[in-house]
Amino acid sequence: MVMGLRRPTAARRPQLPGADPGETAAGAARIGNWALALWLLLLTVVVVLLDALTGTDLPLIPLMVVVPALASVFCTVRQTTAVAVWVTLVVVGSRIASTGAFWDVVFLIGFTALASALGVVACAARIRHATEVARLRSAAVALQRQILRPLPIVTRQICAHGLYEPIEEDRFVGGDIYEVVQSPHGTRVIIGDVQGKGLPAIGAGFAALGAFREAAVREPELAAVADAVEDAVVRHNAFSAETGEEERFVTALLLCFDGGDRAQAVNCGHLPPRLLHDGAATAVTLYRTSVPLGMADLGGEARVAEWVGFPPGSALLVFTDGVTEARDAAGDFYPFDDRLGGWAGCEPDQVLDAIQADLQSFSGGVRRDDIAVLVLSRQQDGGNAAAHGRTNQHLHRS
Incomplete structure (x- = not known):
């Protein structure tokens, strides 16, 4: 899959200068x-x-x-x-x-x-x-956008293209999170979904992101990164309980790419990724799925990383349940895997554009949850500098 240009984040609504x-x-x-x-x-x-x-x-x-x-x-x-x-x-x-x-x-x-x-x-x-x-x-959505980095994110191992659309209704503002970190141990990726809605969900997501950004660089093992994020969510829940707020958990998928033909994964109750390879899209089977972050005391077993295939020319697509749980006017769920198979041979940006347009058409423009999708494609030799150059040129133009 050929790496495309920088994909802009979700469009902002235009407003007059100086207008509230x-x-x-x-x-x-x-x-x-x-x-x-x-x-x-x-x-x-x-x-x-x-x-x-x-x-x-x-x-x-x-x-x-x-x-x-x-x-x-x-x-x-x-x-x-x-x-x-x-x-x-x-x-x-x-x-x-x-x-x-x-x-x-x-x-x-x-x-x-x-x-x-x-x-x-x-x-x-x-x-x-x-x-x-x-x-x-507006404040809640702006806060969401500020704690998440703009896409794409280019590292030495991968290029992460993405689609992020927060729901812009006050009581429905969700807590979808993602991050891509270059570390001495490879590229670490997290995508997650905080239980619940509103500003408290954003706060829990920020706690998880902060812990991941630090642990992704510090910890040599991916499972240890997940444990560090677990501890951060538990501490956030303890503070929330003291202030009378509801405790929350976070479903998350953590990945690590070291440049080889496999990637490590730690699944904390999240949706499994999809592998896009040779024009086909297949669900990646994860055998060591654990409880969501913030609920380790209920699991009883330590989190363990497992290996998944990441062959040359392939991409891993990760997403939140705002995609799979979208409904049409009749109440039917979005047939994500059926639709994704038709776009598996496309470039990352084309896949994301197709998902965005198809979801909009399927749901009639009515959404009740955030949408976050990342397409993680392998970085080609010498592609890192070129990708950075194209990204910087785009940033200067915009």
Whole structure:
């Protein structure tokens, strides 16, 4: 497989310079001013005509007091205020022109003004709440992006291309993690998924990543690296328990590449990798799968590394369950292995592009979990410097 150019990380949403992302998203109108004015005018004409036809037996104009409440759900504060003023003028004008009792007219005018004011207040409260949520979501996603290095990552043994798409909904922000570290013992790789969602999951993922980055360089044995990450997750859980937060575990797959035709793997309750070789994709069987990180006390057995094939021209594809557990509109799971076989002979970037597009189409754009995929291809002789050069050129261009 030929190594491609640097793959950019997940696209960021454009925003105006100096604009607050939360306010921009939350305060945006869902209906244009002209469209709102047209619908409001048509509604007023219809209600006034019907009110004239029904006469005093069934007055319909007072029912327009519900319009500001409806506008508060879809419109900005300014639009809702305009709707409230218009409705108040229409109701007041129609009642003044009527021959009803004085106190009935006063009561209706007062009720209309109160209902319109409540609609504006409700709209302002909705936008304020949505802005706060958007800010929290933006902060969580930005934190996720900052603790994970941009891809691809080139080492002396491999080139790691990848796809990373965090879910950008406040309560669904997940804890998918990955890292590639060049060490004296070869290239160490981790991909994992923290149990749970939200900022606490990101915190547990950061603890696991920090421990891996240090242990990957320090420890000569891959199993010892896994044990170091285990200890970090346990310490993080102990601290979380003291602060009243939920304890979490991390499913993870650790790999080590030394430039040979095999790679070491320690599987901590994670999905097994897929081997892309000779135009075929096969699931790699791992016989020593252990419990997730943070749960070693429940396992009873020490973690052991095992060898998996990594022949020349092949690539190992590792991923999180955001891929395999994606669902379509009917609730069916994404047929990952069936689809992957059709892309096994493609370049790493092409495989990732195909997975991204196919997942988007399959799920209809509705996701409930992060997506992280790494394609780990063998580094060719002399390819390291060239790859670094292409990557640096791309970085300068972007």
